[in-house]
Amino acid sequence: MTQPPFPLxxxxxxxxxxxxxxxxxxxxxxxxxxIRRRNLIEYAAGGIVLFPAALAAGxxxxxxxxxxxxxxxxxxxxxxxxxxxxxxxAANLEQRPEEPCVEHLERQYRRQYEALRSVPTWYVGxxxxxxxxxxxxxxxxxxxxxxxxAAMEGMAVPVLATLAVGIAVVALNRxxxxxxxxxxxxxGKLD
Amino acid sequence: xxHEVEQLYREAGRxxxxxxxxxxxxxxRDAEKARxxxxxxxxxxxxxxxxxxxxxxxxxWVYRVAHNVAADHVAKAVRxxxxxxxxEIEELPGSTDPEAEAAERLVLQRIAQLVRRLPAxxxxxxxLWLEGERxxxxxxxxxxxxxxxxxxxxRVKTLLAGHFDQPEQEGAPA
Numbered sequence: 001m002t003q004p005p006f007p008l009x010x011x012x013x014x015x016x017x018x019x020x021x022x023x024x025x026x027x028x029x030x031x032x033x034x035i036r037r038r039n040l041i042e043y044a045a046g047g048i049v050l051f052p053a054a055l056a057a058g059x060x061x062x063x064x065x066x067x068x069x070x071x072x073x074x075x076x077x078x079x080x081x082x083x084x085x086x087x088x089x090a091a092n093l094e095q096r097p098e099e100p101c102v103e104h105l106e107r108q109y110r111r112q113y114e115a116l117r118s119v120p121t122w123y124v125g126x127x128x129x130x131x132x133x134x135x136x137x138x139x140x141x142x143x144x145x146x147x148x149x150a151a152m153e154g155m156a157v158p159v160l161a162t163l164a165v166g167i168a169v170v171a172l173n174r175x176x177x178x179x180x181x182x183x184x185x186x187x188g189k190l191d
Numbered sequence: 192x193x194h195e196v197e198q199l200y201r202e203a204g205r206x207x208x209x210x211x212x213x214x215x216x217x218x219x220r221d222a223e224k225a226r227x228x229x230x231x232x233x234x235x236x237x238x239x240x241x242x243x244x245x246x247x248x249x250x251x252w253v254y255r256v257a258h259n260v261a262a263d264h265v266a267k268a269v270r271x272x273x274x275x276x277x278x279e280i281e282e283l284p285g286s287t288d289p290e291a292e293a294a295e296r297l298v299l300q301r302i303a304q305l306v307r308r309l310p311a312x313x314x315x316x317x318x319l320w321l322e323g324e325r326x327x328x329x330x331x332x333x334x335x336x337x338x339x340x341x342x343x344x345x346r347v348k349t350l351l352a353g354h355f356d357q358p359e360q361e362g363a364p365a
Binding site: 001002003004005006008009010012014015016018019021024027028031095096098099100101102103104105108187 | 197200201203204208209210211212213216229230233234235236237238239242243252255256258259260262263266295296298299302311312315320321322323324325328331332333334335
């Protein structure tokens, strides 16, 4: 340790003390409660999305529309897979704040980079079978009643809109991943 | 085991509590949030000390935990002004009162502003330098090379010298 460059800096906060361990335990309990609450809210939000798809699949099966039931079931399964992926990624966060700062930053950036870059696999991908089956079934049913031309015309807007949303999600995440990659590369050049 | 952790924690508190409080205030302008950050660091330290096996000094361990928690806090915070690397900053964040620039307290306020504008690693180096830590220790804490630390400290000294009559001998990292 050398002479601090600005004595006033080190004269600040001389009365500071660490939080009492009992208070830390209380805070840890409160933190765990807030995590549990947050998880419950996330599950509830997931349920709100999942419930209509599952309900519609059940209703379609009841009235004998098995193709629709299968498609909606695939969509519901996609939602479950995405929710599970989200939960798994949150649970995999390893906390090791005692590592050197560069390594800590690198680990954080790498985790964010890989999560963003792989969005097509773990976030967009699971929805694809459900949407393909659903739009395919709608087109097939419409074609049976009105012909394939009418079916294609009717499906063009929803299919293109869904594709556009999917592409936008992937592109935005890729763009964010590239920004983080630049930070990662900069860390590699620090020495 | 818990008794050992508590002993280490109390020892760390005895030695470093003021430095951790200053660090939190340097990284977080809002006093209440700075206090929260300080407690967040204490909690992270308490949890991490169960893994402390003496591979590095207690000081290195404490500063690593504190700086990493502070960097995560900044990353999670609402987006502020864009972070600018130290080498791209030409002058300290401005003051409109030229007379008051002579006061050391104002200098420190402006350095704190500078810290909040810097990317995490640059900010960590500056705060450790302000604590009077040597380049070798800063390098061990941050994981940067001594050369990289010296470059950053030199850059800050140059910034300071451009605006204040900064005595040359102050805080030169070894």
